[in-house]
Amino acid sequence: MVAERALPAVAGDKSFAGRLFGPALAGTGVAAEACWRADGGLRVVANGRELLAAAVKVEASGFNAERVRLSWYDDAAAGEYAFFVESPEARAICGQNAPAAHAAKLRGALAAQARTDRRFRLGWGVIGAVVLLPFLLLAIFAFNADPLARWVVGHVSPEQEAVLGDMTLAQTRAQMTLRDRGPAVDAVRSIGEKLTAGSPHHYRWFVAERDELNAFAAPGGVVVVFSGLIRAAKTPEELAGVLAHEVAHAELRHSLQAMAKSLGLRALVSLALGDLAGGTVSDGIARLGELKYSRDAENEADREGLRRLLAAGIDPRGMVGMFETLARSEGGVLPDVGKEKGNAGDPASEKTDKAAAKDAEKAAEKKPVRVAPPAFLSTHPPTEERLASLRQLLATAPTGQAPLAIDWAAVKASLPQK
Missing domain, CATH: 2.30.29 (PH-domain like)
Incomplete structure (x- = not known):
């Protein structure tokens, strides 16, 4: 009391x-x-x-x-x-x-705070110990970031990557509400497990209660799908297309490479020395969902994602369909309200036309309302070239896959109301 x-x-x-x-x-x-x-x-x-x-x-x-x-x-x-x-x-x-x-x-x-802090430092110390020496020796070639990042990531074991995944999950939980059960999570998990069969990582699947159209896969097998993306998907196959793309990034270690480049040489050195006071590492983990991938990485993830969809017996057209849906809303202009035309020679119609003309002049003076691109597109921009390549790959892909046995209407209904 x-x-x-x-x-x-x-x-x-x-x-x-x-x-x-x-x-x-x-x-x-x-x-x-x-x-x-x-x-x-x-x-x-x-x-x-x-x-x-x-x-x-x-x-x-x-x-x-x-x-x-x-x-x-x-x-x-x-x-x-x-x-x-x-x-x-x-x-x-x-x-x-x-x-x-x-x-x-x-x-x-x-x-407990001291123990957690020590584990945090230890986990990054393991990664830092691996990357410190080669980065110092090759610092003069730091401008060649992509090959260097791939070289570093090649020396990080799946066990070490899992440590980074645990830290990413802890940071993500502190920033947003994550669900690990319920119809939406079950749908994500059932699709994801088909796509990750035989993976060396132990995948964990979560749905974040966020309206943004976004999803990301962290190193070590942590996958987070935003509820806004699930609402935007018309079918479970469209969600599967996004999951396949994200899983491909994780399996190809693109996210780990992007993190290495994002943190930079100075941050990696500070990690190896155990100096986390500046918060550089925490900030890098917090921005995992905002990491941008190169065009080559996106194309590679597209191809690998399609391969995994076909291997899992899932209709791969969902990937293209979802990307096309997202792309149509990227940087678009809100349509004007339609105006009906009157009959020729009708005085009332002429007055209506004049009023419509004045409204059109006023509308022309106003700037168009721009629609912000979905969060997923800001980090995974589906260029026309990429979409064309995907369509070309689909043209020769096997067809006749059975629909996923998921009650998609029930999945959407289970999400918290906006």
Whole structure:
């Protein structure tokens, strides 16, 4: 049970700042201060109001376990409150003044942060150890980035790549809501498993609750499909076309090569030295879905994706169909509202035509409304040349594949309503 009443802010050097989430509060939370009570409870003040909690749960939270989460259930509000202690100074005060009932759990939470940070450094240290020496020796040839990146990636084992996939997944979870179960995830997984048979990677399939038309495959077999892309796909075969393209990038290690180029020589050296203070690595992982591939890589992923679709017995025309659907919305102009023409010689029609002409003149003075390209196209631009090549490959491809046994209407209906 939580008591609530108007009071001034928490005072004294035993208080610590944080952010409060809970019933009737903004979804982004509110700034608050807290202090421990002698009886082991917690006193929190937010917006001039006080909440007193008796049974408090203590745990580590957030990517890299960098926050302490203090939570309790409020019977009256029928919901849970959570107070996040984020800054190192606040965590230190929270731990120093915690009552005996919570001191051990707080020490464990703070220790979890240190352990996670060590694992993070260790994982990147493994990759950094592999790439540091050749990059230093070949620094003068750094302008030749593509061959160099391929050489480096060739010395990264699938086990090391899986470590990078785990870190990418943790970072992605911190940025967006990922679903790993439900009809949409089941559909993605059932298609994906057909496309990745015999792969050295252990694939994990997720659906992100995002409206963007996007998807990406991280090194090590982590595949994320945005719900907006599923809504845009007319058939499961169209989704399969995108998945085949993304899986091809992962199997051909394009994403790992793109990350190596994106991070750059300076970042790779800092990784090997264990210097992650600048956040370069975290930023590189966070932007995985925004990495751009070369034209050669896109063409190669197209061909490999089509090969995998055919090997899995999936109609490959879905890939072209989906890319064509996305391309039609890329940088297009919203159509004007149609105007019906009147009958010749009709005075009413003449007035209508004059009014329509004036409207047309006004519309001509306005700039056309541009439609932003889908997120997938901004990183996978399907040029006319690529689409023509895909159509040419399809012309000689086997036909007669059975439709995927997926209730596509039910899959779309299972997605959260916009």
